[in-house]
Amino acid sequence: MSDVIEIRGLWKQYEVGFWKKRKITALQPLELTVREGEIFGYLGPNGAGKTTTLKLLMGLAFPSGGGARILGLDHQDPAVKAQIGFLPEQPYFYDHLSATELLEYFAQLSGVPAGERKRRVERMLARVGLGDAGGLQLRRFSKGMLQRVGLAQAILHDPKVVFLDEPMSGLDPIGRREVRDLVQQLKEEGRTVFFSTHILSDAEALCDRVAILNRGRVVTVGEVADMLAKVSESVEVLWEGAAAVAGIEALGAAVHVSGELARASVPRVKLDAAIDALRGAGARLISVTPVQATLEDYFMQQVGASEAAAAEARA
Amino acid sequence: MTPLPFIAYNTYREAVRDRVLYNLIVFALLMVGSAVLFGQISIGIERQVVINLGLAAITLFGVAIAIFIGIGLVSKEIDRRTLYTVLSRPVRRWEFVLGKFLGLSFTLVVNTFFMGLGFFAAVFYVCGGVHRGDARLLAAIYFIVLELLIVTALAMLFSTFSSTLLSAVLALAFFIVGTFAEDLRGFAQMVTGPAHWVALGVAYLVPNFASLNVASSVAHDQPVAAHLVLANTGYVLCYSAVALAVAVLVFEYRNLK
Amino acid sequence: MNARRRVTSVAAAVLVCALAAQALVVRRLDRIRQGAPLEEMLYIGSSRLLRGLSLGFRGLMADIYWTRVVQYYGAKRRVRSVNFSLVYPLLEITTDLDPHLMVAYEAGSIFVSQQPPNGAGQPDLAVQLLEKGIRNNPGQWRLYFDLGFVNYMDRNDPAAAAKAFLEGSRVPGAKWWMKVTAAAMQSKASDPATARMLWQQMYETSSDERVRETARMHIVSLEVDEIVPRLEERVEAYRSRTGRYPANWDQMVQAGYLRGVPMDPTGKPYQLAASGRVEVQVPGDFPFATAGLPPGVKRPKF
Numbered sequence: 001m002s003d004v005i006e007i008r009g010l011w012k013q014y015e016v017g018f019w020k021k022r023k024i025t026a027l028q029p030l031e032l033t034v035r036e037g038e039i040f041g042y043l044g045p046n047g048a049g050k051t052t053t054l055k056l057l058m059g060l061a062f063p064s065g066g067g068a069r070i071l072g073l074d075h076q077d078p079a080v081k082a083q084i085g086f087l088p089e090q091p092y093f094y095d096h097l098s099a100t101e102l103l104e105y106f107a108q109l110s111g112v113p114a115g116e117r118k119r120r121v122e123r124m125l126a127r128v129g130l131g132d133a134g135g136l137q138l139r140r141f142s143k144g145m146l147q148r149v150g151l152a153q154a155i156l157h158d159p160k161v162v163f164l165d166e167p168m169s170g171l172d173p174i175g176r177r178e179v180r181d182l183v184q185q186l187k188e189e190g191r192t193v194f195f196s197t198h199i200l201s202d203a204e205a206l207c208d209r210v211a212i213l214n215r216g217r218v219v220t221v222g223e224v225a226d227m228l229a230k231v232s233e234s235v236e237v238l239w240e241g242a243a244a245v246a247g248i249e250a251l252g253a254a255v256h257v258s259g260e261l262a263r264a265s266v267p268r269v270k271l272d273a274a275i276d277a278l279r280g281a282g283a284r285l286i287s288v289t290p291v292q293a294t295l296e297d298y299f300m301q302q303v304g305a306s307e308a309a310a311a312e313a314r315a
Numbered sequence: 316m317t318p319l320p321f322i323a324y325n326t327y328r329e330a331v332r333d334r335v336l337y338n339l340i341v342f343a344l345l346m347v348g349s350a351v352l353f354g355q356i357s358i359g360i361e362r363q364v365v366i367n368l369g370l371a372a373i374t375l376f377g378v379a380i381a382i383f384i385g386i387g388l389v390s391k392e393i394d395r396r397t398l399y400t401v402l403s404r405p406v407r408r409w410e411f412v413l414g415k416f417l418g419l420s421f422t423l424v425v426n427t428f429f430m431g432l433g434f435f436a437a438v439f440y441v442c443g444g445v446h447r448g449d450a451r452l453l454a455a456i457y458f459i460v461l462e463l464l465i466v467t468a469l470a471m472l473f474s475t476f477s478s479t480l481l482s483a484v485l486a487l488a489f490f491i492v493g494t495f496a497e498d499l500r501g502f503a504q505m506v507t508g509p510a511h512w513v514a515l516g517v518a519y520l521v522p523n524f525a526s527l528n529v530a531s532s533v534a535h536d537q538p539v540a541a542h543l544v545l546a547n548t549g550y551v552l553c554y555s556a557v558a559l560a561v562a563v564l565v566f567e568y569r570n571l572k
Numbered sequence: 573m574n575a576r577r578r579v580t581s582v583a584a585a586v587l588v589c590a591l592a593a594q595a596l597v598v599r600r601l602d603r604i605r606q607g608a609p610l611e612e613m614l615y616i617g618s619s620r621l622l623r624g625l626s627l628g629f630r631g632l633m634a635d636i637y638w639t640r641v642v643q644y645y646g647a648k649r650r651v652r653s654v655n656f657s658l659v660y661p662l663l664e665i666t667t668d669l670d671p672h673l674m675v676a677y678e679a680g681s682i683f684v685s686q687q688p689p690n691g692a693g694q695p696d697l698a699v700q701l702l703e704k705g706i707r708n709n710p711g712q713w714r715l716y717f718d719l720g721f722v723n724y725m726d727r728n729d730p731a732a733a734a735k736a737f738l739e740g741s742r743v744p745g746a747k748w749w750m751k752v753t754a755a756a757m758q759s760k761a762s763d764p765a766t767a768r769m770l771w772q773q774m775y776e777t778s779s780d781e782r783v784r785e786t787a788r789m790h791i792v793s794l795e796v797d798e799i800v801p802r803l804e805e806r807v808e809a810y811r812s813r814t815g816r817y818p819a820n821w822d823q824m825v826q827a828g829y830l831r832g833v834p835m836d837p838t839g840k841p842y843q844l845a846a847s848g849r850v851e852v853q854v855p856g857d858f859p860f861a862t863a864g865l866p867p868g869v870k871r872p873k874f
Contacts, residue, residue, distance in 0.1 A: 058403045061570040078405055078575055088402035092395050094325070096332040108321040109404045153400055163403075409579050498636045500602070501643035519595055526601045543604050550597040556590035564581045567576060 004073075004161055004192045005057075009066030012052055026052040028217040029066055034194055034209075034282035039187050041203035041224075044213030044274035050196035051089055052216075054165050071160060082111060085154035089165040091146060092195060093138050099125060099149050100134040103293055110157035124152040129178060151182060153269055155191075162186055164195035180206060186309060204295040206229070212302050214308040219306045227298045234291040235271055238263045241283030248274055265291055318406050319414045326418025326426075332382055335422065337378050339429050345372055346437040363534040367443045369434040370455055370530040375461045376430070377423055378490060384422070385470025386482035387492045387560075388415045393571055402571075409563040416471050416559060421465045431456050448536035451529075454544060458527040461551040466490060468558035475565045489521050497525035524553055576871075634670030637662055641676070645683050649690065659683050663701055667708075674712060677705035679780035681718050686727040688787060694728035714777060715770035716740025717750065721770055724757060733757045749773065768794040792837040793860035796852060800864035803834060803842060803850040809835070817848045 011029040016022050016095055029047040034040045044050050051308040055061040057068060059076050068075040076135055093102055103121040112120055126135050128148040131282070133141070141149065147170060154162055166175045167183070176199075186193050197203055203210055205226060220227075238261065245255050245262055251274055253264040262283075266274045271288070278285055330336075349368055361513050389412070392398040401411065431453075438452065439445060473482035492499070496518050503514035526547055529539055641662045648656050665682040666673060682689050683700035702719040709715060720736035723729045734757035741750035753773070768791060775787035776791055806829045811817050818824045821833045821844060834842045842854040842864070852864045 055571070058399070060399060060402060062568070074578065078407060081405040084403070086400065088396060088399040088403075091400065092397055093400070094329065094397055096329055105321065105325055106400065106404065109318045109401065109406050111318075129450060130494060150400070157404075367673070407579070409577070495636060497602070497605075498639050498643075501639045504646075505639065505642060519598065523598050523601065526605055540604065543601075546597055546601050546604060550594060550601060553590045553594035554595055556586055557594060560583045560587035560590065564580065564587070567579055567583070 002036050004036045005031050005032070005040075005068070005070055005194060007032040007053075007057075007066075007068045010053070010056055010063050010068050011065050012049075012056060012061065013064045026055070030218060032211060032218065032221065034192060035110055035178070036192055037187065037190055038208040039183060039193045039195070039206050041207035041210035042194065042213065043200065043203055043210050043295075044196075045198060047215075048213040049216040050063040050213055052167055053213075054086075054088075054163055054196060057163065079127040082157065083160045085157065085162045087150045087154040087162075087164045087167055090169060091134065091150065093146065095139040098135050098137050099130060099141070099152075100266045102138060102149065103153055106153045107156055112157055120156060123154050128182070138263055144172065144175045147171055147175065147179070150204065151179065155186065159191065161192045161194065164193065166197055167195055168197060176202065200299055202296045210295075212299060214303050214306045215310060217306070219302045225262065227295060228293045233268045233293075234265045235268055236263055236265050236287075236289045236291050237271075237274055238280070238286040238289070239278050239283045239284060241278070241281060244278045244281035244283035247277035247281050251277065261286070316327060317410060317415070318404075319410050319441065322406070322414025323409060323418035323421060325569045326388070327416050330422040333384075335380055335384065336426060336429075338380065339426065339433070342372055342376055342430050343433050346433045350437045351388060360456070361441050362438070362446075365438055366417050366452065366455075366534040367530055368453075369437060370459065372432060373430045373456065374459050374462065374530075377427055377459060378466050380426065381419070381423060381463050382470050382486045382490075382555050384419055385467050386474050386486060388419060388471050389474040389566065390477070390479060390482065391474075396571075398571060401402065408497050408567050410473070412414055412438050412475070412508075412563050416468060416562075419467050419471070420464055423467065424460060427456065427460050427463070443567040446536075448533065449537050451533045453458045454539040455529050455533045457544070458547060461547055462522075462524060462527045463525075464494075464551055464555055465558070468555040468562075469522070472558045472562040472565070475562045475569065490524075492517065493522040493524045494528075495525075523550065526550070576630070583594060611694070630669045634666050634673050634676075637669060638665040638673060638676055641666060641680065641683070641784075645691075650868050652689040654688040656683070656688060659692045660694060660701070661698045667701070667704060671704075671708035674705075674709065674714075677702055677709075677715055677778055678718055678778065681722055682780075682783050685722045686786065687726075695722050698722045699727070706723065711743060711745075713740045713743035713746035713750065716743065716746075717773070717777065720757070721774060723769065725770065730757045747773075747777070762795050770796070780841050789858070790860050793858040793862075795837045796858050796861040797863045799834070799836075800842070800850050800852075800861075804848065807848050807850065811848060817846060818844065821846060 007030050009029040009031060010027065011025065013025045016024055030051040030053065042050050042053065047241065052061070056063050057070070057075055059081075070080050073080045097105065100121055103124060104117055107117040107121060110235075122131075122134070125131050128151050130145060130148050130152070130247075133145060138146070138149070147167070150154070151167065152165075154164065159276065164183075167179050171179060180202060183193055183195070208226050209221070209223050210227070212219045240260050240262070242260070242262065245257065248255050248262075248264050248266070251270050253266045253274070253303050255262055255264040275285065275288075344370060376387075392401075393467060397409075400409065433454070434451070435452070438449065466486065466489075470482065470486045473485045477485070499514050499518035499521075503511050503518060506514065526543065533539065627795070644658055644662065645656070659680075663676055663684065666676045666680075670676075677874065681698040681702050684701060685691060685693075685695040687693040699719065699722055702715055702722065705712070705715045706719065716736050716739055716741060720733040720740065723736060724733035734754050737750050737754035737757060740746055741754060753769070756769070771787045771790040771794065775784055776790060778784050806824065807818065810824055810827060810829055814827070818827075821830065821841070824830045825832060834850075836842055836852050836857070838854070838857050840857075843851045843853055845851055845866075849867075850864060851866050852861065854859055855861070855865050855869050
């Protein structure tokens with residue numbers, strides 16, 4: 001399995017201010033590899049540099065240094081463009097066109113042969129669930145519909161690699177589910193998907209590997225399964241009896257009380273001590289459930305750690 | 316197959332759907348109005364007035380369209396980010412610039428063509444038929460198209476690097492100074508020192524519209540020399556090439572927001 | 573990266589070539605337009621329309637039109653043209669736009685009244701222009717001077733000239749010699765001495781370079797016109813005394829007819845021809861001279 005995307009030391013610095021004196025590094029030198037056929041999640045809080053990275057890869061902005069290769073070619077090589085698709089964040093398309101006209105235009109630009117275009121466009125529209133809306137002018141489209149058009153134009157020309165920037169943004173749960181299904185299909189078709197998001201549950205569900213970005217720097221890269229394993233070390237204890245609250249809190253766990261019931265998330269290693277505390281206080285244990293590890297936990301952990309490190313560095 | 320023609324056609328389509336061609340209605344009304352007016356009164360120089368009025372209107376409408384649409388050609392796409400999905404495709408930046416230019420130019424040619432029809436209709440009506448000098452009117456209209464090409468190229472150039480307001484001001488400034496470029500060169504000959512070089516520099520920097528304004532002479536049935544047509548065509552090609560080359564260079568290196 | 577570099581170099585090359593080509597074509601266009609017909613040059617023939625269109629920049633438009641006058645006049649003079657038909661219409665528009673643009677009246681009247689290839693040769697129109705100037709600027713004595721000048725020199729109307737000089741002498745700030753010149757007009761018909769005086773006055777009071785240059789050329793030509801006949805008189809006197817023409821100036825000096833070798837206003841010695849004619853060495857120095865010219869060189873009377 002080859003490396004489809006290789007990012008080597010790519011970084012970007014902007015000069016801001018009226019006299020262009022202040023420098024802001026939007027992206028620190030980035031080293032990243034994405035393998036063929038995987039769904040790669042690019043995570044991070046807002047402003048972390050995710051969109052900057054994508055703009056650099058797409059050639060919309062130019063790197064201050066470093067480089068990248070896509071499908072073995074330099075990322076700025078025009079030949080690359082024919083084999084990749086891109087969905088920008090909150091896409092905006094030519095208002096005056098209908099969905100069909102827009103996709104036909106993009107098909108023309110992507111070099112889809114003339115005879116093929118119409119059929120391909122119809123198929124794409126049906127695939128993203130806009131089969132009936134082809135003739136409608138884009139200015140009448142809802143946000144969710146625009147997002148789907150965006151996806152359609154990204155895969156229209158049968159690209160090997162698809163780049164998506166916040167593909168679920170602005171969608172209702174149904175829309176999000178549909179996009180997730182589509183991304184899964186793309187993988188099944190053998191394409192590589194690189195998508196950025198700050199919705200971690202989506203990443204958790206879809207991605208093989210993720211990178212977490214904060215303040216322009218990659219905090220961690222790895223398989224999702226590994227990350228989840230690292231955090232699923234807690235259990236949730238549910239009991240009845242207010243007296244035991246103090247004892248559990250003494251173990252360092254936060255307790256939520258509602259009426260007579262109380263629950264707390266306790267690290268697995270402290271479970272025995274917690275149960276002892278409850279029994280000692282005369283509380284009635286109701287249930288002990290393993291906490292479902294989420295990527296969010298891992299994310300918060302990592303980002304929190306990097307923030308602390310940054311604060312320390314500044315101090 | 317280069318995507319240039321597709322970009323050009325899309326630009327043309329956008330202009331048309333933007334109802335820009337509705338200006339033809341206003342122009343038609345103007346022509347009809349003046350023709351009817353002269354049907355009622357006779358002042359002896361109806362032909363001159365209709366020709367001057369018509370050509371001036373064609374020029375002004377054309378320049379207005381060239382500027383209003385031209386200044387947004389690139390900047391609007393950058394602001395609205397419609398460019399993102401275009402440039403992620405195998406479209407080279409210079410192809411984008413040229414495609415947009417050709418699209419707007421084509422729009423203006425079509426617009427001028429229809430205006431030309433209305434114009435000739437008005438002239439025939441007022442003069443009661445075809446005259447010997449009418450073929451020269453075609454030359455005048457051709458020169459107007461050339462003028463519009465320059466204005467379009469300039470507006471597009473400004474669009475690649477500045478906001479719409481500044482672009483509009485610059486385009487208008489170049490148009491006005493360009494109208495007097497010949498006088499500026501004459502002035503440069505009269506003075507010495509730094510004023511001479513500044514005037515000369517500006518005079519060669521702005522477009523030279525004086526030689527493209529043959530409205531007065533065709534109104535008086537003066538011929539338009541063939542080598543003037545040739546020289547003007549060559550000039551406009553060169554000047555537009557300069558403007559477009561700069562536009563291509565600016566856009567090639569621009570980081571999109 | 574390579575693609576970008578290629579685009580940059582192609583675009584830069586196009587830029588430079590087209591820029592150079594553009595400058596060349598513009599020069600060609602300027603040359604084509606030298607022979608442009610009347611209507612084109614005027615661009616908008618009606619001053620009323622132009623006034624309206626100037627949107628309050630009338631003064632600027634007047635200046636622009638004045639530069640066109642100068643350009644046009646200069647270009648025509650350079651090619652020694654006989655057709656200066658646009659000078660007066662352009663001046664009319666200029667002074668319509670700005671009735672107080674003095675240089676347009678003062679220098680313009682000379683451009684109009686002088687004979688081709690030094691002007692349009694239309695002194696009547698020059699008078700019209702100056703009268704308009706006087707109407708709009710009654711406090712400018714110099715306009716009266718110009719009026720008198722044109723009437724005397726170009727229209728051969730000493731009476732009108734005298735009247736102009738007299739009226740002008742009454743304007744506050746007028747030069748003291750205006751009255752004197754008025755008197756000179758009354759007594760003489762057009763003769764070189766008076767002409768020289770007027771041209772001298774013109775030279776001293778004009779602020780326009782072109783007019784001063786014309787005045788200078790007239791002055792030296794008139795000097796030649798005055799001196800040459802007197803020299804020829806003395807040569808005749810020598811011949812009647814000695815029975816033959818002098819071979820050179822030295823002989824005349826030795827015979828006591830001259831104090832030294834006579835020099836023309838440019839400092840070159842006059843030439844003594846075998847036939848007793850006195851000639852200037854370089855006729856081109858004196859474009860307006862009618863005397864002292866080698867045979868075969870014809871000049872129109874100024």
